[in-house]
Amino acid sequence: MMDGVRPEVLEFVEETKRYVYEELMPLEDEIERTDYLPPEVIADVAKRGYFGMTIPKEYGGLGFNLLETCMVLEQIHKAPLAIGYVVDLNNGIGSLAILHGGSEELKREYLPRLARGEIIGVFAMSEPQVGSDGQGISTRAEWRDGYWVLNGVKYWITWAERGDIFTVAAATDPGKGAHGGISVFLVPKGTPGMRVARRQKMMGNAGIDESVLVFEDCKVPAENLLGELGWGFRLLMRTLDEGRVKCCSLAIGYAERAWELAMAYVKRRQAFGQRLADFQGIQWQLAEAATTIWLSRLAMYEAARKIDRGEFAAKEAAMAKLYATEACQHVVDTAVQLFGARGYCRDYPLERIYRNYRSLRMVEGTSEIQRRIIWKQMSKLYDPERAPDERTREHAIRVERMLERALAVDRPYQDWGFRYLDEAAADD
Secondary structure (H helix, E strand, C coil): CCCCCCHHHHHHHHHHHHHHHHHHHHHHHHHHHHCCCCHHHHHHHHHCCHHHCCCCHHHCCCCCCHHHHHHHHHHHCCCCHHHHHHHHHHHCCCCHHHHHHCCHHHHHHHHHHHHCCCCCEEEECCECCECCCHHHCCCEEEEECCEEEEEEEEEEEECCCCCCEEEEEEECCHHHCCCCCEEEEEEECCCCCEEEEEEECCCCCCCCCEEEEEEEEEEEEHHHEECCCCEHHHHHHHHHHHHHHHHHHHHHHHHHHHHHHHHHHHCCCEECCEEHHHCHHHHHHHHHHHHHHHHHHHHHHHHHHHHHCCCCCHHHHHHHHHHHHHHHHHHHHHHHHHHCHHHHCCCCHHHHHHHHHHHHHCCCCCHHHHHHHHHHHHHHHCCCCCCCCHHHHHHHHHHHHHHHHHCHHHHHHHHCCCCCCCHHHCCC
16 A cells, blocks of 8 residues: 555556546547537546545545545546546635635535536636736725625636636735735626636647636625635635645646657657667656656655645645646657657647646746745745744754854954955955
């Protein structure tokens, strides 16, 4: 048994692998051609339990922890991307805000239906001028006549056209910004004042609609506030930490599929009288790519385990997401290069894998945002005044003393009052 993973989940992972390779992958060409995911495919995936992995058993789900869910998603994301995305939504940002912040009534009403795949959950945070910087949300929610009234525009909303319930972030006290000024609301499909304005055409992601969502005096009842008033940014960040870890499973699944295609191809393709697989340079490229996938998986597992233990894991989630999405992009690029013209041609799967993959360095927070989060969290650990606990503070002091010893050689010159040995530079 793998640490933290139940035997029945490992069996579920193996069954998922068979299901993906034998039944779901053959659907990819048709989904790419039509740019549409048939409802019967969603229904087939739903009846196997994939929509309720993260939803607790008391609400009709399978009750998997994050690590177990990531192991399954890693296989699901080798299927056509639209399938993995809709599964990921109901197990992630489409349901987590309800699970973590919804009243018991809302949980009982919506979580069982999400788990059965009867409805699709949608997450609406991004705006025309707001992407990864959630604290800059401009959509407003004002209290009027017993309702929260929403006004604003949301961009890049995944599955907005086919979604059924929407988790919407809005500013309830703009002057407070992220610290008490943002709240999250649950808005069902068909609520007057909410409409999909247009579908946004993307470079890849066939079968997935990304759309503009408009709110015009959209009335939401008080009981549809998720969490406490002004608590929204904390709820969003908790949801996004888990979403970032699950995003690693998409990166790893896509990269491993590309790697497997390349591995099989180089053993068949002949050049200069021998197989590509017999060239040492090719062997080394694929060995390095395999190592990248393995390290990405380890980072994902460690971040997931920390969240499963109930620990704060913003740093680890950001590190895992940054490394997996950036490094695995190189794996996919390597596979395209080894396929040559076939890797660049739309008649073959690697071209669409390459196109689809590119979005991963932007969704759930760009790579630049992940670096910012990592720096912010790491800087606290090495600042004695901001350290989160006494043990960390003591180590930060040790590091300061270590630096003082390292710079001791400069002390005599500092005592002379010079910044540099060269007097001419003292006034720089």
